[in-house]
Amino acid sequence: MRQRRWYGIGLLVAVVALVLGAGALPAQAKSTNKTVTFGQLTNKNTHRLAAIRQAARQQILKQTHAKGSRVNAVYKVKLPTHMTKKATLTPQGLRMNLLANTFKVKQITIPYTQLKGKVGNRYLPKANRTTAIKTTKMVALTFDDGPDKTLTPRLLKTLKKYKVHATFFETGQNVSRYPKISRAVVAGGNEIGNHSWNHPNFNSIGTAKTVSQVTRTNRAIYQATGSLPQYVRPPYGNITAAEGRAIEQPVIRWSVDSRDWAYLNKNKDINEVMKDTRGGDIVLMHDIHAQSVAAVPTIIKRLKAKGYKLVTVSQLLNSQALPGLQYFGAHDYRTVGK
Ligand SMILES: [Zn+2]
DSSP, X not given: OOOOOOOOOOSTHHHHHHXXXXXXXOSSOOXXXXXXXXXXXXXXXXXXXXXXXXXXXXXXXXXXXXXXXXXXXXXXXXXXXXXXXXXXXXXXXXXXXXXXXXXXXXXXXXXXXXXXXXXXXXXXXXXGOOOOOOOTTEEEEEEESOOOTTHHHHHHHHHHHTTOOOEEEEOHHHHHHOHHHHHHHXXXXXXXXXXXXXXXXXGGTOHHHHHHHHHHXXXXXXXXXXXXXXXXXXXXXXXXXXXXXXXOSOEEOXXXXXXXXXXXXXXXXXXXXXXXXXXXXXXXXXXTOHHHHHHHHHHHHHHHHTTOEEEOHHHHTTTOOOTTEEEEEXXXXXXXXX
């Protein structure tokens, strides 16, 4: 899956050509638009096509300045599922025509920044292409079950003090209670992911209820922050293959479990994380326990002393996480439900 087949020629050559050969050309610029199929854009990879649909939903909401109450409706908009369907590469982004929908939008243009790592590099401007990264000295800290009224702001202060970022998998229930704190999480340069509405076990509630848990939480996060979250972390890490396909968001698991909820002990948390963490790891902690939040300054200092850079999940995965796949670390991912 992670083969890098995307070597190709740049697209915006025409701009340079225009400037060089300008002379007495009329003011109207030569079109740099190009029609492509989704098969070309995604190298016929259905996970990549699902990622384009995910970006399209965000763009529909953004382009129509939609209220949070419209998030459910955006999942009902018909979006391309066939590789033979076409879109247009424009200087502003990927332009797609939409079928009739309740947003009354006929056309959207997804900025290339939203497509980084999702479509072939050859179709992206240089600034938005993925380049190989070394993850041997990168670690992603993740915090679940928040936001908490006092502990999450305390943790944000710590992250700011040490100039590092983390990823927060929040429940919709808590986001709707403390939207300001979710906004502060994002404002601090951190990332927010979806951790269900109220923490059920997806394996035992079925696909329809799982989708509703995820959508309702996406709505709360959109209402709080203005963006749909990219990732879902299912409670207990449990999710079936069918649910994974239905939610159309990448699933983020972990490779190091601090077991902080069981210890509720600052020093044990520190030891557990330090004993197991290596480059490329995703570390699971919870920002609803005071002991866990109290352990973070020492964990950050010790990881930094070992030369690790603390990054968000998107940075660790080089923006390449795709719907239908679950990620345990920088180099460990498989199909959801497998
Ligand atoms: Zn949880």
